[in-house]
Amino acid sequence: EAGVAQSPRYKIIEKRQSVAFWCNPISGHATLYWYQQILGQGPKLLIQFQNNGVVDDSQLPKDRFSAERLKGVDSTLKIQPAKLEDSAVYLCASSLGTGNGYTFGSGTRLTVV
Amino acid sequence: AQSVTQPDIHITVSEGASLELRCNYSYGATPYLFWYVQSPGQGLQLLLKYFSGDTLVQGIKGFEAEFKRSQSSFNLRKPSVHWSDAAEYFCAVGEGGNTPLVFGKGTRLSVIA
Numbered sequence: 001e002a003g004v005a006q007s008p009r010y011k012i013i014e015k016r017q018s019v020a021f022w023c024n025p026i027s028g029h030a031t032l033y034w035y036q037q038i039l040g041q042g043p044k045l046l047i048q049f050q051n052n053g054v055v056d057d058s059q060l061p062k063d064r065f066s067a068e069r070l071k072g073v074d075s076t077l078k079i080q081p082a083k084l085e086d087s088a089v090y091l092c093a094s095s096l097g098t099g100n101g102y103t104f105g106s107g108t109r110l111t112v113v
Numbered sequence: 114a115q116s117v118t119q120p121d122i123h124i125t126v127s128e129g130a131s132l133e134l135r136c137n138y139s140y141g142a143t144p145y146l147f148w149y150v151q152s153p154g155q156g157l158q159l160l161l162k163y164f165s166g167d168t169l170v171q172g173i174k175g176f177e178a179e180f181k182r183s184q185s186s187f188n189l190r191k192p193s194v195h196w197s198d199a200a201e202y203f204c205a206v207g208e209g210g211n212t213p214l215v216f217g218k219g220t221r222l223s224v225i226a
């Protein structure tokens with residue numbers, strides 16, 4: 001089966017600019033997650049979708065981050081305006097349920113200068 | 114709230130030597146436990162998982178892990194390390210259903226000749 005697709009792979013922007021990341025999960029996976037992985041740390045959940053509804057966005061900095069999953073398939077994560085501390089790898093994962101584990105995409109490495 | 118501790122930030126082993134990576138979790142009930150591996154520039158790949166049954170679980174690439182409830186641990190082991198095992202290893206805990214996984218900070222494994 002095809003894996004989780006993410007784009008772009010790399011992005012460099014200046015602080016205060018905006019950026020968007022795209023994720024296409026595995027077909028049939030209702031649950032989609034966005035994680036932020038800062039260098040030297042483990043992934044931290046930003047937002048979880050079940051189909052096109054948000055299940056958990058308690059750790060999403062809503063003043064600058066937004067995410068949507070239209071039609072319950074593809075998802076986009078946006079940062080506006082970006083800060084230096086947003087430099088990280090943004091990982092998308094999809095799952096049939098926690099017990100099955102997640103399938104992760106290759107991530108988008110964001111550098112804010 | 115769940116939490117995961119990986120006490121070792123970096124481990125170096127010789128090729129052919131045995132390996133044990135430590136993971137301790139904090140969770141009241143029986144957790145769902147996972148080990149993931151991340152090669153440079155890549156997403157996370159599932160090595161193995163545990164949520165019930167035999168406390169010794171086998172995974173891909175010759176890895177195994179043992180769940181010890183009394184020690185709240187889920188250590189990852191491999192009897193003979195190969196140079197291609199050099200990567201970052203993450204332990205994760207979940208509650209089941211669609212609850213998001215909580216990841217540890219990771220252990221970086223270096224393999225020397």
